[in-house]
Amino acid sequence: MYGEQGFTAYDFVLWAEGLGVSVGIFLASSVFGLAIGILIGLTRYYKVPVLGKLLMMISEFLKNSPVLVQLFLVYFGIPALLEIDITPIQAAIITLTGNTAAFGAVIVISSVEAIDTKQLEAARSFAMDEWLILKKIIYPQSVAIAIPLVVGLAINQLQVTSLISVIGVVDLTRVGDIVNQRTFEPFIVWPIIGGTYFILAKLLGLLGARLEKKFSAYRYQAGI
């Protein structure tokens, strides 16, 4: 009967490949996205004229529209607009990078603004320049504030990667779909796929907790 061919060893290979694609796209879009998010946040914080406002407008749009819609816009829109070919994986990375950047920028701004500005004034009074202040005072404190927020964002973006299966990227979710259609064992396939995301998310959470402990040492020691 169609759909009941049982599991094969190759399904494990498929699973591993799907996992690799999902993790790869997640990592690439997180790294690029956070880097861009930091730049957007800083242009806003330092009130860079025009650019600061423009980037915030774009990120507002990215935050307030469905990722799936953004994905379609990139996948179908860019080839039409620029007359270039774009692979599903490229479209996925571009979309998720933009989305991560938009949310990352908000985290950057709120973490930087959470710092007491009077200590920055004190630093200026001791002839420290803005770059030095950013590096030695703003950065370490805002990172400590941002880490839990970034981990939350990362876990969310990991789940969002499953959307890219609809434009034909063979990620973890798409692998589940393929195997499920062949074996017709949804209660085996989907718990495994879901469990894989769950474990990845937990790993991210653990990593975040360690980083937070490292950067927030001064807060813990001081009992704040």
Added chain:
Amino acid sequence: MIEIDKLCKNFGDLEVLKGIDLTIRPGEVMSILGGSGSGKSTLLRCINGLEEITSGKIIVDGLDVSRKSELREVRKKCSMVFQQFDLYPHLTVSENITLAPISVLDLEKSEAEKKAEELLESVGLTDRSHYYPAQLSGGQKQRVGICRALAMSPDYLLLDEVTSSLDPEMTAEVLDILKKLAGQGITMISVTHEIEFAREISDRIVFLDDGKILNDLPTSEFFDENGGLSDPRIAKFLSKMSGR
């Protein structure tokens, strides 16, 4: 020498300083008194370039505070101690003190740390160098604030109501340290509400009222019945402050 010439400072429509002329000579210990809103903190902050000058000039040892390129040099000469301490919370006491000397004055780390230790010892905080600011009392924080300022080896020490956030006991411990410093030849400009302290350490008192200098006298004359006290506004201010 600090030369202040026709200094005006507005915040929007609000005129805070309305033409200040003042010369502060090296080694002088000067206190600036005045009621809230008289502009005394603003005057101090203008000297360090923390407030942009609306008009007039401030020249510190020949350097123009309004010029970006010269402001940096001015700031190396003028260290400030703040009302709310404004220490860097993520750095230890020692790191708070050595950050600017290492990164701005290019001092060797070991040298800066040694100096920090000496300074901490002089204010009775020898064993606190590895504490974080949040682990210290207010008075201890302000003593660190003083060390942080002194670590720059400044020619001028600007004190902005440094005891206003402290309770009387902690105020006393901070004032004791400043009294010692005042005898060591550093030029001190202190904005304060501590009348007795001002009287004890200062060579000279400047009284600000509504953004203008109402009186600028040697300390003994300022507190004399025929000197500063003959002005009803000053007499009223002093009786109000000492009645606290």
